[in-house]
Amino acid sequence: MSDKKLVEVQNLKQYFHVGGIGKQKKLVKAVDDVSFYINKGEILGLVGESGCGKTTTGRTLLRLYEPSSGKIFYDGKDITKANMLPYRRKMQIVFQDPYASLDPRMTVGDIVGEAIDIHKLAASKNERTEKILTMLERVGLNSEHANRYPHEFSGGQRQRIGIARALAVDPEFIVCDEPISALDVSIQAQIINMFERLQQEMGLTYLFIAHDLSVVKYISNRIGVMYLGKLVELAESDELTFHSVHPYTRSLISAIPIADPIMARAHKRIVLEGDVPSPLNPPSGCRFRTRCPYATTQCAEQEPEFKEVSAGHYAACHNLDKVR
Amino acid sequence: MSELLLDIKGERLSFFTSVGEVKALNDVSLQLREGEVLGIVGESGSGKSVTAYSIMGLTSYPGRLIGGSIWFNGHQIESMSEQELRKMRGNEVSIIFQDPMTSLNPVFSIGNQIMEVILLHTNKSKQEAYDRAKNLLELVGINEPEKRLHQYPHELSGGMRQRVMIAIALACEPKLLIADEPTTALDMTIQAQILELIMELRRKLGMSIIMITHDLGIVANMCEKIAVMYAGKIVEYGTVDELFYQPAHEYTKGLLLSIPKLNATVHEPLIPIEGTPVDMLNPPAGCPFAPRCASCMKICLKEMPPCTYLSETHYTACWLRQSEAWQLSLAEGGDAK
């Protein structure tokens, strides 16, 4: 992992217009002023619950949605409004749903080969076939699978096909959008290991998005926690897991059931009251204040700043000193 | 020891589809006592949900019970008529499903749906049913129950809808509550709320619970006994401590080793279970887990393993454990042919 920033977003905003015009405009502020960077060779994890904006952040980063405002940098260059075609080779994505992300009418070979065709990476048909087979083998499949259709494979295998497709362009950076949530538990470990192995073999950089903090902690170097479109905490994995400071992070960690009966019995859970507010109408000031046990009047009036609380550890909260 | 509530012996259930016979349950036996919390752990295709549905007699065409018996609360399920089953469902045994979005009828109000259960199984009047519905909503932690009774499912959040499902399930104070992956579709913090709620209700009302899930963390927190299912068979059954600290079946061991632990201070590599889940149209002749098992022996591929008891409450279906047990009894002077 180097110190060179490969991907950076500054003040990224993604607002979706969901109805109404003019004054009655209804906006879903899916991503609201998010800034972070990822170093080359690093894995940054992004966690949060549904509606927090982590998936939208990942896709906006790749310009699959056009950002409402803010800047995106890749390898030092501002790509917020650039032509994305050359960058599509360097930045790729693996999707969550292995059943929906593969075209059911294409063979596996064609799915993996599409990237090769678009970017004209093969000079001849033979070279194309060879490249496809190399990709398939890299993810643990073989040539026999190349002529089959996605529906003939299991979820884990389909996910491998999706990964092979992303790797076909020989990228530098991959956004992993909840890549294992839809898989069986016994297969998840296989795919997690594969991600790790590929990262080491190919020197990749990941943005790993998931809602399962255990998985994110396992694979990531640093973790960012999002809530209702905002980054509430960002730190190194171990630092975040054992020394988190933001009340939301702490309750999130506390909510994860521990697969160890003795520890589970001893564990005192922080149970949050209430539900996640609607992203159409987020609370004023700090968005988490409606469920936060430490909320004060300041929290309703003023949005907390996302600032550094210790080396490399950032959080946005007014009452950090009170949080136990 | 409390009364026996559920006794399933050797259940075999298959789905006769247009592409072939899917042997969903292959010789499943388990017992549940009153007040117990049993967890059934397994992945997709393991048969965990089918087991629960068969208790309620909900496995209809193309599914058919082809062997074994299911005894629940004095009823012999497989010989009951649909009418008798309907009297039992919602009354003595209830179920909460995974997706509260699709389990609630979008065109009826919440109050209507809760009252439906009450009016069906008791002879309370409409007013009495209404009051009971209000009490139930308070019981499950929904504030402003009066207002909620008149709302429709789409106006509530996922967590609230699941609470309503629980309220409907508990309306007639069943002896058994089956929770089929109740929190899989919910956020982590909401999941914690719902699980706490279920445990609290159990303390208050004393019913038995069967918790079906693929999440080992949930069963570690909530269950007393756990059954691990794979491809229609219970491969291991024991108390929660026995299962987590003395796992006997390779599949259980594999699962425990393959989940990342949040509390790990060292980056221990995950040891995945190799291979892919079994194709239920073409299950292997022997142990269904054999092709993925690191300790697979030749007999595992040919014959179904018998149950080996490791303690009074702990058994597993594994040839390796069986052969170890034989060797142990041989050494102790027994006679194993």
Place this chain on the structure above:
Amino acid sequence: MDNNLPSFHLKVDPADFQPATQEEKESLIVMRESVNFWHDGMRRLRKNNIAMVSLVVIVLVSIFAFLGPQIYPYSYEQQNRGSENLAPFEYSQDEIALQNSGEKVFPHLMGTDSLARDTMVRLMMGSRISLLVGIIASAIILLIGSFYGAISGYFGGTVDNVMMRLVDIIYSVPDILIIILLSVTLKYPLNALAESVIGFGWIKVIGVPLISIFIVFALLYWVGMARIVRSQILMLKEQEYVTAARALGASSARIIKKHLLTNCIGTLIVTTTLQIPAAIFTESFLSFIGLGVSAPMPSLGSMASQAIGGITTYPYRLLAPAIMISIIILSFNLLGDGLRDAFDPKLKN
């Protein structure tokens, strides 16, 4: 609980307790036979008896219409003087005289009409016209409609709005009126074209009204297909594999061609197959009211209209084309229904 000693005699071979090899384990994992979308659909179609019967009927009618006139001894415009208004298998005076002199006269299988033209061969030609119109018109509709609908659906927003408003306008135009107008106004220019430029002689043969019908189909009737394709595309473009293609850098044209339209093919085939009988009916109707093919080229509709006058004396002259039209239209409809059942993705799972 003492199950650790087997209570039955198991013939256990100690060799069986040796570890299994990788090959032995893998031999159990067999991938199911590869199932193509087409094979799956065709299999379902073959099971549908009604659809299969309809397909056979269509094939038979096609043979009747295209091969029939080649082997039948009379031709459709041939006027056999002296043999007017014959009943089926009846011979005229002249023909009887010919037979007596030793010549073989092929019977008129369905008699002749008032201009002594053999009805059977005219039936064959009429069917040929109907089938050709149906298929060509549907092809035109398919091409224009799917292209228009795909672009409108894919780009969405203002483009979609404008394009769909155009569709709405076209929908509200009264088609018969336009056909009449067109057939009147195009008559002279097309005729002039046929006379002046070589290679356009066939215009005269087919007739200006029929050409007008084709032009009208191309101008007006594609809107139904456009709407259907657009709604399919709107649904499909939200699929994640389309987002994946965009993430790979695929151009819009590539996405529309390779991902969206290919996944619509089932719908396209079904809609086109159901469009054919509609086109045939329109042509028959227009010919019936006199706006179709011009004499002497027969059309099932014009044959029916000419036969109405003699309905009591020569009922077969009306029955034959009417039954023919009904058979053709019914078969295509039933086949289209069968195709829809076989290829509809919603029913697939």
